[in-house]
Amino acid sequence: MDLTVAASELVGVVTPAPTAGDSLVAVLSGRVARSDYGGEILLGGTPLHTIEHVQARKNLLVEPHDTDLFAGTVGSNVTVGAGPNVDERFVDRVLHASAAIHVVTVHSDGMSTVAAERGASLSGGQRQRVALARALLTQAPVLVLHEPTTAVDAVTEHAVAEGISSLRHRAGDGKGCGFTTILVTSSPALLAVTDRVVVLDSDGVVAEGTHADLARSDERYRRAVLR
Template identity: 40%
Template sequence: MLVSPSQTRLDLTVPDGRIVALACADPRDADAVIAAVGGKGESTGVHLGDPTNPERSSLEVTTRTRFSTRADLLVEPHVVDLFDGTLREQLATRLPEGSEEGWEERALHAAGAEDLLRILPESYDTRILDRGANLSGGQRQRIALARAVAADAPVLVLHDPTTAVDAVTEQHIAEALVAARRDEDRATLLVTRSPALLRAADEVVYVRGGRLAAQGDHLDLMDRDDYREMVQR
């Protein structure tokens, strides 16, 4: 996936088999990238495939094409959207056909949400109210993350998926999520300022003032005062 949104002066490539983290000093830049990747615009600058390589097909994600890209691209926004239904129904919203047995457990593990099976009175058959009204913020967020992992999209984009959980759970999620997406035909973009997710990513792209400020390993970027200040807030 190639991301070159017009709202920012940024060229970002997320190759297959890689987990890339995008850390934006200004939340508005993160919102602009999420809007572009979600196809909100007639010309977003976001392409599935490689538009610079004539031998590989490429499709720009726009208002007109975003529905035709749903099988290949899943964008999970920061705002959690749960419906009235059981836990299993929530997780299976976009489950691919032919998913292997045990997909529920793997999805919950990747989202650090195995404890829900002990907490919820009827396990997978527990009814979740509209908007997750009978859950805590952290539980809602982890169910949404597990649902996104279960979809197993070739390209997955997550926006701040761990803001409602504690530091220990966040570290577990970071490790398990990266392991779940570590596949040569899967690409993952994490739009986040979470230190745990930034450490777990293969590469961090740091955006400041709407443009690329630096990129590389999280630990190396921590030598920058402005980056360190951002992630330690």
């Protein structure tokens, strides 16, 4: 595949074969040894494998589809890694953008609600929203999200799509926020808010355009996305 994602772009990636999405996310996350994939992954023009891991993670955060929460509270799972001087107003924006605010408000203890190991005390949709809030709070320059809304209802999914777009790509003055986001997903709601969508299969990028254009013109895209 040959794919360039520009700074500040919100890009959707659709893989009709789910394993292709899994592989792409695994490579971008650094979980695949350099010797096990061909070609180059460049982050800001620098080969990803040459960047020290901690520094690479600060600049490129990959949130996998199956992500674990740790034993603690909902609040500690959201703010872990955010540092001691976290902006409470931004935390509130993140909770709304990820729809995790509903996880907080449904429990009387709010952010102090106990979260069991691996998030076992929360529903699948609640775990997804808390994990998404945690990822959004990092404000990573490049954020890759892999199917972040599969366990939520359609209304929540549309709210999350709008929340991600607004938080990372539209500042209060209507200007872009400077972040780059890649959504590896088959969700029409998420794809509808992207700047463009690329379709990948074993031959690489086989289609590219807006969600609306591809939905009208590409049968493979319709089969993969419109359900």
